[in-house]
Amino acid sequence: MADFSTNYMGLDLSNPIVVGSSDLTMSVDGLRACEEAGAGAVVLKSLFEEQIEDDVQRARDEITFPDDHSEADGYIRNTALNLSEDRYLSLIRGAKRTISIPVIASLNCIRPDWWTSYAARLAEAGADGIELNIAIMPTFLLQTSAEIEDTYVRIVRSVRGKVSLPLAVKIGPYFTSLPHTARALGNAGADALVLFNRFTRFDIDIEKMSMIHRYNYSAPEDIHLSLRWIAVLAGQSGCQMASATGVHDGEGVIKQLLAGARAVQVCSVLLQKGLGVLSGMLDSLENWMGRRGFESIDEFRGRMSLELGGKPDFYQRQQYIKVLSGIDV
Numbered sequence: 001m002a003d004f005s006t007n008y009m010g011l012d013l014s015n016p017i018v019v020g021s022s023d024l025t026m027s028v029d030g031l032r033a034c035e036e037a038g039a040g041a042v043v044l045k046s047l048f049e050e051q052i053e054d055d056v057q058r059a060r061d062e063i064t065f066p067d068d069h070s071e072a073d074g075y076i077r078n079t080a081l082n083l084s085e086d087r088y089l090s091l092i093r094g095a096k097r098t099i100s101i102p103v104i105a106s107l108n109c110i111r112p113d114w115w116t117s118y119a120a121r122l123a124e125a126g127a128d129g130i131e132l133n134i135a136i137m138p139t140f141l142l143q144t145s146a147e148i149e150d151t152y153v154r155i156v157r158s159v160r161g162k163v164s165l166p167l168a169v170k171i172g173p174y175f176t177s178l179p180h181t182a183r184a185l186g187n188a189g190a191d192a193l194v195l196f197n198r199f200t201r202f203d204i205d206i207e208k209m210s211m212i213h214r215y216n217y218s219a220p221e222d223i224h225l226s227l228r229w230i231a232v233l234a235g236q237s238g239c240q241m242a243s244a245t246g247v248h249d250g251e252g253v254i255k256q257l258l259a260g261a262r263a264v265q266v267c268s269v270l271l272q273k274g275l276g277v278l279s280g281m282l283d284s285l286e287n288w289m290g291r292r293g294f295e296s297i298d299e300f301r302g303r304m305s306l307e308l309g310g311k312p313d314f315y316q317r318q319q320y321i322k323v324l325s326g327i328d329v
């Protein structure tokens, strides 16, 4: 039996396949099913900042105070904290009582605000690690890229100041210099980066003339964006890498490990085809390692990364140089 063990964010995983934050990981029963199907770890469904804000608003609507003063606001915020917290913390406690693979809590955040105190409570409830899902969509003319990147860094620094738990940051691909941002997030205290978040799709219903937000599952061809960036960043960002998006089979898992991933998150394919896909992925990995003569993942991880792959040009070319000019790169 090959050695699939990997260390991700400082956590020891029996294998690198992690069930990503999704509806599969929002109940204790779902988490148990993930463990039984062979997952190396699970990331819980995210607690969204807006959910907390909703609770604050509900509490504000329900409780009337004679004056609008800050103590009342503090009370409302604390009430809301307890409301949301109870639900999420009981999921963590239930998970820790039921399964033995690492349980990574997930916070979806857009501001470095008071709510980061949640992070400390997640730790108290027993979470083995935290994944911050940071998604800031630039929509204002005066907001610079440097300001937005600084917000990412301040969120990470703020959470790191509250907890010593392993910390991963899940981001989208829209950065001008991802290596620079990755390094800044590592310096702010991130142990790992998860590449990439998959955003809901913006769409327009032309009959109703209304906007639609759709979530669509990934397809196997969606692997290439994260594969490229894992290969570029592994070994040079100061963070460990986990891939997310487009891994649908064992081949995808192997590619991401060769690119340098410490963990490979999967989600869409499990929702579409069931958790049985996990054992198929592990079988393919074992088969491939056997054929190539590898006994452990450490023997081949990152062999195709920019750091170890030996062909820097290959990672820089984005266009059709070979096709258009005949120059082979």
Ligand SMILES: Cc1cc2nc3c(=O)[nH]c(=O)nc-3n(C[C@H](O)[C@H](O)[C@H](O)COP(=O)(O)O)c2cc1C
Pocket (backbone or CB within 6 Å): 020, 021, 022, 023, 045, 046, 047, 106, 108, 133, 170, 196, 197, 198, 215, 216, 217, 218, 219, 244, 245, 246, 247, 265, 266, 267, 268, 269, 271
């Ligand atoms: C139904 C569904 C719910 C999701 N919910 C979350 C979430 O709460 N937090 C999060 O960070 N990602 C969430 N995701 C994104 C996944 O964790 C994952 O990053 C994304 O689907 C890409 O991986 P995949 O190609 O294997 O699906 C969700 C995805 C799906 C399909």
